[in-house]
Amino acid sequence: MNLNSISAFQDNYIWVLNNDQGKCIIVDPGEAQPVLKALEENQWQPEAILLTHHHNDHVGGVKELLKKYPGLVVYGPEETQDKGTNRVVKDGDLVNILEYEFTVIATPGHTLGHICFYSPPYLFCGDTMFSGGCGRLFEGTSNDMFDSFQILNMLPNDTLICCAHEYTLSNMKFSLSILPDDKEINRYCRKVNELRAKNQSTLPSSLANERKINLFLRTDDVDLIDKINKETNLQQPRQIFAWLRTKKDSF
Template identity: 85%
Template sequence: MNLNSISAFQDNYIWVLTNEQGKCIIVDPGDAQPVLTALEQNQWQPEAILLTHHHNDHVGGVKELLKKYPGLVVYGPEETLDKGTSRVVRDGEKVNILEYEFTVFATPGHTLGHICFYSKPYLFCGDTMFSGGCGRLFEGTAKNMFDSFQKLNNLPAETLICCAHEYTLSNIQFSLSILPNDDDLNRYCRKVKELRAKNQSTLPSSLENERKINLFLRTDDIDLKEKISKETNLQQPQQIFAWLRTKKDAF
């Protein structure tokens, strides 16, 4: 199977998994037109759509795709039932599509019903985990998102983080505002700037990399605790996670 990304809107990525026969799985098609163009150009035949949550930039293209391909099965959380989902999936469920078995993880935080799909090595995590960051808390709480991050952090190091937005540079710049002398952050920032200067994607990232450069996965980090102790006496990982999210909202 091959992983492909389709750019949409200003900074969205729509992910497409294809096999050798050209059959494919589409993830979070917020806009139908770039997907239809890619399907035609590459002669891909869609088999299914996976939805992570109900926001329009992730589901807006579903109904148009279903008009063109009425046989598609759309897998998603209950909150996407009115967006075109025909098969509701829940935490812990396993779904077999083409050669893949996907495990569904409930990851509330960005929305209350947000889910992720994992099939080694791919994690389609929507707006839960970004490279260097986490999703904004529109419906859930910081505790929800913290718990979701702990769940995803149990996956293998080689897991590929296929998130839905090109937010990496701004996330790393935020992290450097907290830990300006961190070697891993500075090294990654240089790499990301080089890629973006060439208009190249920074995704997918790997969980191994995220454990080094994503402060939301480093809430036990001694350097981070020491740094933020100048502003707050918070010490518990969940409290630090919430503090970081609040700081990021204002960054």
Template identity: 45%
Template structure:
């Protein structure tokens, strides 16, 4: 099994490192900062074997150029339609990529950005800023309908699939999830667990798809009543899940 390590960057980013099971080779996902990646590689005497990019935002891509300078043979993979110019091997929805024997299906998951992709294996998923534990990414470029469709991609995965998102947002997300689902005992239990972890400055990731199906309001828009939303964010005419999702996302933006 490929080992996955977290490299801390900025205030709350995780740059995920996939370690070859028998060789000192590493792929990194969304290296927004080269310095902590270089420190990690030197600390463990690893070589950078490749880079996976989920979308173009600076905190996911700024470190790519310096890493390429240090490791010119390491290929950079990322979305075909990305404005980020550092991608050497472009990937589109339905493509696949092998990383140390793990085959990842590439799925387009737009909403946070239009170029966003996720790397999906039956054991784990690197979902960038599309799906968070207890939440989802802010809609900078896409529509609520696009993001709701992206959520369907994750809902089809096995409950055991590990969720590796790119930010430590779980505590804030669960405060909102508790407001959106105030009577849900599982939401409260998970909120308490997350609060306890963060009090000890421990990370809350990875989550699992099964956990997210139980607590994440943005995966549960088809189960949340319009009446659960404040009047200002309640759909005016539709109880469709995409309309509930849109209301939830607008509410979270101002929560």
């Protein structure tokens, strides 16, 4: 299978997995036109759509795609039923499409019903985990998102983080503001700056990389705890996660 990203809106990515026969899976099509253009140019035949949550920049193109391909199966959480989902899935469900078996992982936080789809090595994680960051808490709590991160952090090192937004540079600037002397963060920030200067994508990232540079996965890190304790007196990973999310909201 081949992994492709289609740019949408200002900074969204719509992911497409296609096989050598031209059949494909579309993930979080926030708008239809870029997808229809890619399908035509590459002569892809869509087999299914995967939806991670109900926000319009992830589901806005579904109904138009269904008009073009009326037999398309759309998998998504219950919160996407009115957005075009015709096959509701929940945590632990297995979805078989083409050569792949996707495990559905509930990851509340960004929205209450947010899910991810995982088929090694691909993790389609919507707005839960970003490279260097995590999604905003629109419906869930920091505890919800912390628990979701712990679940995703149990996946293998080679997992590819196929998130839905090009937020990496902003996330790394935030990380540098917290740990300006961290070697891994500085290394990755230089790489990200080089890629974005050429208007190239920073995604997908790997979970191995995220464990080094994503502060939201390093909430038990001694350097991070020491830095935070110059402003406050937090020790527990959950507290540090919440502190980071609040700081990022106003960064």
